[in-house]
Amino acid sequence: MDLTHRPRRLRRDRVRGLVSETRLAPSDFIAPVFVDATTEERVPIESMPGHERVPIADSVTRVEEVLETGVEAVMLFGIPESKDPDGTRAWAEDGVIQEATRRITAETDAYVITDVCLCEYTDHGHCGPLEEELRGPDVDEGGSTCEATLTVDNDATLATLEKIAVSHAEAGADMVAPSGMMDGMVAAIRTGLDDAGYEHVPIMSYAAKYESAFYGPFRDAADGAPAFGNRRHYQMDPANAREALREVRLDVDQGADVLMVKPALPYLDIVSAVRREFDHPVAAYNVSGEYAMLHAAAEKGWLDLEAVAIESLLSIKRAGADLILTYFAEDVAQRLSADR
Ligand code: PBG
Numbered sequence: 001m002d003l004t005h006r007p008r009r010l011r012r013d014r015v016r017g018l019v020s021e022t023r024l025a026p027s028d029f030i031a032p033v034f035v036d037a038t039t040e041e042r043v044p045i046e047s048m049p050g051h052e053r054v055p056i057a058d059s060v061t062r063v064e065e066v067l068e069t070g071v072e073a074v075m076l077f078g079i080p081e082s083k084d085p086d087g088t089r090a091w092a093e094d095g096v097i098q099e100a101t102r103r104i105t106a107e108t109d110a111y112v113i114t115d116v117c118l119c120e121y122t123d124h125g126h127c128g129p130l131e132e133e134l135r136g137p138d139v140d141e142g143g144s145t146c147e148a149t150l151t152v153d154n155d156a157t158l159a160t161l162e163k164i165a166v167s168h169a170e171a172g173a174d175m176v177a178p179s180g181m182m183d184g185m186v187a188a189i190r191t192g193l194d195d196a197g198y199e200h201v202p203i204m205s206y207a208a209k210y211e212s213a214f215y216g217p218f219r220d221a222a223d224g225a226p227a228f229g230n231r232r233h234y235q236m237d238p239a240n241a242r243e244a245l246r247e248v249r250l251d252v253d254q255g256a257d258v259l260m261v262k263p264a265l266p267y268l269d270i271v272s273a274v275r276r277e278f279d280h281p282v283a284a285y286n287v288s289g290e291y292a293m294l295h296a297a298a299e300k301g302w303l304d305l306e307a308v309a310i311e312s313l314l315s316i317k318r319a320g321a322d323l324i325l326t327y328f329a330e331d332v333a334q335r336l337s338a339d340r
Contacts, residue, residue, distance in 0.1 A: 056099050
């Protein structure tokens with residue numbers, strides 16, 4: 001028996017830290033924050049224990065709570081006071097995100113990233129204005145029919161995304177994060193920001209965002225579920241990996257500064273492939289469903305919440321993510337600081 005190689009030698013307590021390849025730090029995390037223009041008090045989000053929608057007046061306090069844990073960046077999502085087919089409240093100067101961003105950036109040191117999308121602002125819940133798409137001719141018995149279906153109007157959405165991003169930058173956003181998966185969205189936003197004098201504002205693109213069932217709890221939280229149909233006409237097919245690299249490359253060519261993969265845990269192969277293929281910082285979004293399922297199992301006593309949360313985030317980082325958007329940000333950051 002040749003036991004020259006005994007990997008267990010380096011697994012003893014005092015040496016484990018020295019040979020550890022991956023380490024989590026509070027500065028790795030971005031905490032999502034929901035600001036709700038329809039409420040005067042905090043509303044707990046049932047499917048995301050520990051998270052709440054906060055009124056605009058409370059947005060600074062909410063971000064201060066995040067900062068206290070050691071997390072330095074937040075991602076803002078807004079629930080507007082009203083919705084319409086075009087989502088016009090998304091780029092209103094007195095819109096929910098614009099108001100919250102102005103207050104947060106004036107009163108805290110948080111690095112403020114804003115989600116640039118329309119699904120929370122349109123009354124139909126899709127990520128842009130709709131257009132009829134002519135399908136067919138479908139051949140069924142008898143002959144051909146031409147059926148009209150509704151889909152998001154890609155090019156009309158681009159002009160809108162540009163306006164939203166500029167309005168966020170005007171309000172003081174440090175970084176913008178388009179999440180709508182429209183073709184050409186990064187280029188449109190880059191041009192818009194540059195023309196308006198915001199060439200210093202980086203874009204974190206939701207570059208490979210999948211049409212995932214793991215977004216369920218978020219859609220309750222942000223009130224952004226599609227009123228009909230689904231998002232598979234614009235978000236990516238979970239079956240595809242090579243396509244993710246093409247999607248990401250397009251965003252790189254259009255000037256994306258940070259590349260995001262979303263969701264995280266079911267797509268670690270994509271995180272790792274994007275890490276290998278590109279030099280840019282890679283972000284992964286540990287989404288609402290990933291958070292909710294661990295909480296639900298922990299509530300039943302089936303999993304140790306803190307342990308699985310840390311192991312999940314460690315896996316995401318090990319796969320190659322530099323930045324992690326996670327609803328565990330505050331809890332895990334606090335834990336990490338306490339351990340030190
Ligand atoms: C909006 C958006 C979504 C998420 C982030 N931005 C929902 C969606 O695309 O349906 C999901 C985040 C999560 O589940 O935590 N475009």
